[in-house]
Amino acid sequence: MNAAKETRPPVRKTFRHGDLRRALLEAGIELARGGGPHAVVLREATRRAGVAPNAAYRHFSSHSDLLQAVRAAALSSLALAIEAEIAGVRRSKRPAESARATLRAVGTGYLKFALTETGLFRTAFSVPDQVEDDVDTAKTGRSGLNPFQLLGSALDLLVEAGVLPKERRPGAEYLAWSAVHGLAFLTIEGPLSSASDAEIRALSDRLLQMVENGL
Amino acid sequence: MNAAKETRPPVRKTFRHGDLRRALLEAGIELARGGGPHAVVLREATRRAGVAPNAAYRHFSSHSDLLQAVRAAALSSLALAIEAEIAGVRRSKRPAESARATLRAVGTGYLKFALTETGLFRTAFSVPDQVEDDVDTAKTGRSGLNPFQLLGSALDLLVEAGVLPKERRPGAEYLAWSAVHGLAFLTIEGPLSSASDAEIRALSDRLLQMVENGL
DNA sequence: TCGGCATGTGTACGCCGTCCACAACAACCT
């Protein structure tokens, strides 16, 4: 009857799982992707890994520990999305133009990710965190920088190019981040959640322009 | 023995409570104030009202229904905070100056509320909503306007005063709101949660300046 | 006065996170 006993998931043949931590983390990521932080349910992750609920406690000290790990992965995905957007900027001879384009790429990458990977995005910011001088590589993209640090380096570029006066550099990331994060929020769970893509694009452009002018 | 039976909370003398809906709502608000949306626990609210858990279902169709009511109250508090800030702006002879000051007041009121009533603030934005042409008076302040509408009228003032070109008025609330909301977010659960009050004040000023210039 | 209807109670269900004791296995040390 129970022919499924032979198939691996959810019943495995070996007592040991092999890589349960990763399996749980990936299940958690999938849950977060579909339903945000609230959907990251420890027992469901163990179910998907084909394992008893308590097995999770060998790899995560608590539910919130698992959630933190998922969150770090979400930040890493975000970093990758931003890096991809940066990689797509057209090289310009004038460094000022390049620097501006890079900053814009950070913003659009951020916003795109919020729109396409809403669950992960919400998970990434569901909990307080200090990302500034964080060296946790679980949160970084290919470049080894987390999203916040990617923004910082874009701003540094702007200073080098002479676009942003040095004295206005300190704290500038918070202004830029505030604006972009706020728009992301409004589009995914605020009043703009029912706006059309075109409207959102237009608003994004205006907002990024505002940041560029107002830094 | 049970002398507490005579005292009203949590055991009341009458079978009927009298105003259970309000009692539950207020308990919910208190929970939200202390711990944000996550802390709004239906059973705990009934406990505080001195009532069996299921009694709540006579007044709220579900937990999330209660949460929505709390959320509306939080928005109303926010509106009051903004109105208070607006009421404090020094009248100027030049309407342009008044209009600008009013917009700033909306922003600072918003940010102050986020800092002083963090739990309520987080609750107010814990769930998607359409506030634009909402007429729910549970969310409004003294003026009958909800926070979003207060922002809108401040922007209208700016247009009347000739500060903001008419053609840039549509959608302007989203730009302003994005920036301010983003900063609020960063200060309460983002990387600025450990910044000093002075730093935050300075950033707020710069951000509001950016909005003013960049709209 | 009495019956109906709104309001609160009691009990129970399934889900969650988590604790504790135990079982299965891998690896290492004789």
Add this chain to the structure above:
DNA sequence: AGGTTGTTGTGGACGGCGTACACATGCCGA
């Protein structure tokens, strides 16, 4: 090879949550 030890997964249980269903209570209007 055989026993020991430590890691990893299991089983069962607990309390808390939201919620459904049946029942008790008592106000108000016919």
